[in-house]
């Protein structure tokens with residue numbers, strides 16, 4: 001392998017990782033944006049109901065900001081949510097957007113920051129590099145340890161009834177990300193498990209990304225996988241373990257940095273139709289197809305999987321192929337131990353649905369292009385059938 005391949009790497013310029021940091025949101029924001037007066041917080045009704053929005057919002061008000069909350073984000077946000085949030089931003093004459101929630105809220109916050117001051121419409125910016133001009137200042141505060149959206153240049157929207165589409169643009173990198181595990185203490189075990197596995201998938205797929213694999217993403221992916229695999233069960237078994245929660249947030253963020261520069265591939269391509277059509281949470285959708293995509297890809301990248309197995313299962317021995325297989329087994333065990341469904345049948349997907357899923361997965365050309373092994377429609381169908 002070329003030890004110094006050509007590559008470029010981008011990430012968010014300011015990152016604060018400290019329990020309690022969200023209670024000082026106003027101080028962090030005013031230090032960096034002294035001229036901003038009006039702030040829109042973008043969140044969802046589930047997170048709002050925890051009451052955890054109050055302290056960061058109060059801290060912004062204490063720092064002199066006029067704060068409005070938009071709490072209408074739906075999971076896997078459909079286009080109308082982005083439009084509603086945009087309307088709220090314009091009415092408030094927003095000067096800065098704060099995404100406070102999981103990937104869904106942070107993705108909507110990104111799009112609001114980009115579109116609020118732009119003549120472009122949402123429809124015009126789907127795809128890679130289609131955003132023109134600048135955006136409003138943007139601060140991201142994750143409340144799940146999963147998507148890494150706080151440091152990625154990607155936003156995912158559900159278009160029509162079922163299809164998930166991505167917007168990828170440099171402007172979607174936030175100005176500041178704040179990682180505060182106090183916000184994640186109340187996450188139910190099933191959400192902790194699914195979002196944590198999503199983050200691990202980001203690390204694994206970044207490490208084997210076909211065209212943009214690079215040494216910085218590799219290092220971040222390895223560190224992310226170490227943090228996530230050592231803390232996921234701890235965080236699921238004892239939700240109030242602040243240390244494990246902060247480690248999960250850090251791991252998810254590092255994985256986000258990795259995959260925004262070495263993009264994810266077939267696991268996500270096959271997971272999106274499961275989320276889009278059957279409304280299965282994103283992390284769980286990934287987890288359901290993961291072992292089978294890893295086995296399919298192992299024909300091409302057993303060496304990389306064996307390297308990652310050494311992180312997830314530290315005392316693993318045996319041939320390269322055996323160690324690669326150990327990674328699939330270990331990832332499946334995370335689902336088993338944390339009590340997540342392990343088969344498509346368990347989430348209500350049947351053999352008669354597989355054609356629809358396979359057809360839809362093939363539309364994810366942006367992601368499939370990153371897969372280490374070319375994947376046909378027949379391969380996608382076989383993988384779904386294995387996952388039944």
Ligand SMILES: NC(=O)c1ccc[n+]([C@@H]2O[C@H](COP(=O)([O-])OP(=O)(O)OC[C@H]3O[C@@H](n4cnc5c(N)ncnc54)[C@H](O)[C@@H]3O)[C@@H](O)[C@H]2O)c1
Nearest residue numbers: 046047075076102103104143144147149152154156183187
């Ligand atoms: N932009 C990216 O880089 C990127 C990467 C991966 C996934 N995504 C997208 O992110 C979305 C998924 O995000 P997610 O997995 O974080 O879930 P989510 O944002 O959809 O939230 C899931 C649920 O968890 C609840 N929740 C969130 N934080 C909570 C907390 N601290 N306590 C209690 N409940 C809480 C929410 O109310 C919601 O009901 C999908 O739309 C996916 O496509 C984006």
Ligand SMILES: [Fe+2]
Nearest residue numbers: 147198202282
């Ligand atoms: Fe993901």
